[in-house]
Amino acid sequence: MKYVVILLCVLVQLAPAKDSPSVRLGLSFIVSFPSMDDEKDFAEMTNASGLDFDLGSTAWGGSVEVLGDLGDRFRIRGGVSVSRLHGAYTEGYDPLSYVLIGLFTAGLGFFLSQSEDVIDLDDEAVSVEAEAYYLFSRTSGFSLSAGVGPVFTFANRSLASPNTVTKGSGSGIGMIASLRLDQESVWELGCLPLMFGLEAGYRMNSVDIDDQEAENFQLDFSGPFLKAGTYIGL
Amino acid sequence: MKTHWILLFPVLLMLLPGCDDNTYPFDIVTDPFTFIYDLQESGSVDVLVLNCYVVTVRTLLSDSSQSAGSHSLQWDLLDAEGQRVPDGLYYIRIILNDELIDTQMYEVHQ
Numbered sequence: 001m002k003y004v005v006i007l008l009c010v011l012v013q014l015a016p017a018k019d020s021p022s023v024r025l026g027l028s029f030i031v032s033f034p035s036m037d038d039e040k041d042f043a044e045m046t047n048a049s050g051l052d053f054d055l056g057s058t059a060w061g062g063s064v065e066v067l068g069d070l071g072d073r074f075r076i077r078g079g080v081s082v083s084r085l086h087g088a089y090t091e092g093y094d095p096l097s098y099v100l101i102g103l104f105t106a107g108l109g110f111f112l113s114q115s116e117d118v119i120d121l122d123d124e125a126v127s128v129e130a131e132a133y134y135l136f137s138r139t140s141g142f143s144l145s146a147g148v149g150p151v152f153t154f155a156n157r158s159l160a161s162p163n164t165v166t167k168g169s170g171s172g173i174g175m176i177a178s179l180r181l182d183q184e185s186v187w188e189l190g191c192l193p194l195m196f197g198l199e200a201g202y203r204m205n206s207v208d209i210d211d212q213e214a215e216n217f218q219l220d221f222s223g224p225f226l227k228a229g230t231y232i233g234l
Numbered sequence: 235m236k237t238h239w240i241l242l243f244p245v246l247l248m249l250l251p252g253c254d255d256n257t258y259p260f261d262i263v264t265d266p267f268t269f270i271y272d273l274q275e276s277g278s279v280d281v282l283v284l285n286c287y288v289v290t291v292r293t294l295l296s297d298s299s300q301s302a303g304s305h306s307l308q309w310d311l312l313d314a315e316g317q318r319v320p321d322g323l324y325y326i327r328i329i330l331n332d333e334l335i336d337t338q339m340y341e342v343h344q
Contacts, residue, residue: 049339163343166322217287
């Protein structure tokens, strides 16, 4: 234990006095709550037919991004993000069969049995984002900024049933507005200057599906989002 | 004797994937088919076919006066332009006196 502590002390050192890098490259984890009104209509129609279709309300994703300072008061960000919303109608095993098979296989069946996505809906977005921030508070430890910028999204929808797959795709432009909290003091991981950042905001971005059958069907990724990222200084 | 019990394991495991066969709560159709719907009261009936984008691709009945009871109707898997619909999920909506009373889902494939 003592050696682990010593190793951590050697590898990770807080250096608050050191200026933060003006350019940082990072990976972020994103959780968002897209409105997806048309998908909700689809889910409602499917449920009306007697199925228990579960459309997720949370989209999960990540991004690769670069942040750069423009003087003391401005910061810009460019990045590529991916986001995925899932919905499914799932059939599990008949409970009696499940228990019997579990008993006859000495418990092995409990581990091997699995549910099946009879109807599987995937909405995916790949977005190119750019945002400019105004830093209205900056100390040696943290900075707080507010930003706005455009986002361009390529989206696709895949709906799979037991024998068919219906796919559609499209692209659309939108806007992002957000607040950022960035670490300005640098942690050093070995030779890498490491920082953390949090972002919360709202995205306005919907995509029309180009499929001829889709008419005005939209994948609406508009909604609030939260992002947490780790950055290295360049 | 122990060997016989061991041989049962792969047999039981092979049964696992088969547990859910034919339990889908919707019909899979490849050809024109007839569906049944019930009306609790007499009135004006609309029957629409929608695709998985919630777009109406065919109107099978429009403002048709029907009596209460069980009725049947055929869908030939054609859209409003007379083309066979692409494979996928389709929904038949029964509307009585401007109120949605039933939705039936079908998987259409070649």
